Amino acid sequence: MGNSTIPAVEEVGVDVSSQERSFDARSVQEKGLDISSQEGKSVDTPLTEEPPQKYIQGLRLHVITGALCLCLFLTNLEIPIVTTALISISSEIGGLNKIYWITTAYLLGYAGLLVLTAKFSDLIGRKTCLLFAVFMFTVFSAACGAAQTMEQLIIFRAFQGIGGAGNYSLCTVIVMELVPPEKFAVYTSSIAVVYVFSLVLGPLFGGAITQHTTWRWVFLLNVPPAVIAGIVLVIVLPNRFPHHNTPPTSKLSILQGTKRVLRRADILGSLLLLAATLLLVTALEEADEEYSWKSAFTIALLTISGILWIMFFLWERLVTLREGLVEPVFPWRFMKNRVWLAMLLNAICLGATWFVTMFELPQRFQIVNALSPFDAAVRFIAFTLAAPIGSIFAPTIGKKFKVPLLYLVLFASCVQVIAYALLGTFDDSLQIHARQYGYQILAGFGCGINISLLILMTPFAVEKRDGAVAMGSVAQFRIMGGCIGLAIVTAVSNSYLRTHLGEVLSPETAQAVLKSVDTLSTLPAATQTAVRQVYSASYNLQMKVLAGFAGGQIIASFLMWDKNPIVV
Structure with missing residues (x-):
């Protein structure tokens, strides 16, 4: 040596x-x-x-932490803030039947590089990678605000999601490297607070912006604070962090370091996973929209996606068994771990219920109940407040009373089934029933419990060497579940609307309503009511689909069953 x-x-x-x-x-x-x-x-x-690591202290530590939390806040804000602005976006640039892609594109870009960005930062450096991610997020936030067509907005959102992935993964890693282990709990709580605020304020910001000014500020809002955060990080975050206190051990250039990363990172596996998911989501969202289920386009996408999924798992098996330089993005050891596979299945189903609810309920309040974007956001607070409460409640109960975490996961899954089944039972009345807020609380509480518990259980369910990859996998598969869930709900909803709008509208008018909800205001009052009732029934159907995803979490929970369940 x-x-x-x-x-x-x-x-x-x-x-x-x-x-x-x-x-x-x-x-x-x-x-x-x-x-x-x-x-x-x-x-x-x-x-x-x-030498012992010398942690940053004093004002510099607080300034760095504040800049990182700002980056995390903006990244997390981008998911809920758009939900109440979607109707206004489609009214200006058209494409109501395409607005699902605004969220899906961001999530796909987000999921595609969530794990890889952390791996690249190991060699290229945390600071370099984070600043590039902030730059990507800022530039494409501005591009989204300047988009002139739905297609442009969808493409820019995907690149904005790539920047968001880097922000999320690297900020989380750096926050944990800033302080010694005994302060992890405090800093983890700080991240949780940032997440809660972004979740609660996102729909409210989006609603207020679109109601009082142009929807473009939903995206342009990110630019000034992101620029400030980037400048602060350039100045105060040490170069070569977290190795800034030790002399350089290598004179590798960024290009050489990148080559090292490319040799070790599972680039092919990540591309196969992203491509398989993208083609599956595209097929599901476009089926019965631009193309029929029996069309060559839909069948080809589904077939290629299936082949790519098979190639992905075969490749991951090969890389894992070789035990060479390449670090698999999905180690084959996971396939032999029944409990862990069941947890990933749970994460996929949870992602579907979580992201679809964030997307659909505010939209329902605007289309069916004719509320303003801000009023719709206010009606959605019941869900957004209940989720973080559930995330805090479950780990606390599990730790204090030594309750096996699996029991709490199963309980939360059952609560979700009940909540979404009830959310799907509303009649054709255009009034908002008070009990709906109670159903939202149940749904948010159940989702929040499982979001935190799956993360908490991960280190205990896999080998120590797979801890980092496993943590990234939970987040990545939850986001993939959200993409797939949105695609399935889109296909079901579009099919229902096309069939039933034709019963109350002419084909031309029905097509116009599907492209822009503003067309509703030009219709006679009685016809408007009939159209809103059709939309109400379609949203009820979506909630029933989510009840099915929640049922999938129950099945996954039973598959997680073990003689020695995880207790913390």
């Missing part, structure tokens, strides 16, 4: 064997292997005494 040091190996992945395998001292120690260097030092004796 010569004069090689552990920091050099860990930071830049220097090859130290003839088979070109990276040396990981920690994994060697865990396996109990006895490897000695030329100087006769065993692995149990550190080759280089690494």
Whole structure:
């Protein structure tokens, strides 16, 4: 091993064997292997005494934390803030039947690079990658605000999601590296508070903006604070963080470091996963819209998506069994872990209920109940407040009373089934019933419980070496579930609307209503009521589909059953 040091190996992945395998001292120690260097030092004796980490303190720490929380807030805000602006967007640039893609595009871009950005930052550097992510998010937020067509907006949203993925993953990692382990709980709570505020304020901001000014400020709003956060991070976040207190162990350029990352990161696996999901979502959202279910286009997309899914799992198996430089994005060990696979299935179904609810309920209040965007956001607060309460409640109960977490997951899944079944039972009345708020609270409470518990259970369900990948996988599969859920709900809703609007409107008028809800105001009062009732029935149908996804969480929970359930 010569004069090689552990920091050099860990930071830049220097090859130290003839088979070109990276040396990981920690994994060697865990396996109990006895490897000695030329100087006769065993692995149990550190080759280089690494000085204790000196954490940033004082005002500089608070400024960095504030800038990171601002980035996290803007990234999380981008999902709920758009929900109450969608109707206004479609009214100006058209494409009411395409507005699902505004959310789906962001989520797909977000999910596509969630894990890879963290891997790239290991070698290129946290600061460099984070600043690039902030730049991407800022530029494409401005581009979304300037979009002139629905197609432009959808494309820009996908690139904005890529920047958002980098913001989320890197800010979360850096926050945990800023402080010693004994302060993790405090800083984790800070992140939770940021998430709660973005969730609650997002629909309200979106509603207020679209009601009093143009919807374009929903996206342009990100630009000034993101620029400020970026400038602050340039100035106060140390270069080479978190290794800023130790001398450089390598003089690799960014290009050389990127090549190292490309050799280690599972680029092909990530692309296969993203492509398989994208084609599946496209087929589901376009079926019965631009193309029929029996069309060559739909069948081809579904077939290619199925082939890509098979290729993805075969590739991940090959990469895992080789145990080479490439770190699989989905280690094949996961496929042998029944509890973990069931948790991922639960995450997919949870993502569907969570994201579809965030998207559909505010839209229902605007179309069916003719509320303003802001009033619709106010009616949605019951759900957005109940979710974080559930996220806090479940881990607290589980830890205090030593309740197996699986029992709480099963309880929350059952609560969701009841809530969404009840949300799907409203009659054709255009009034908002008071009990609907109670159903929203149940749905939000159940979703919030499972969001936090699946994350909490992850370190206990997988091997230690897979902890980071597993944490990313939970978030990534939940977002993928949201994309798939939105696609399925879109297909079901469009099919219902096309069939039943034709019973009260002429074909031309029905098509016009589907493209822009503003067409409703030009119709006679009695016809408007009939159209809104059709939309009401379509939203009831969507809630019943979500009850099915919640039922999928119950099935997944039983598959997670183990003789020794996880207790914290």
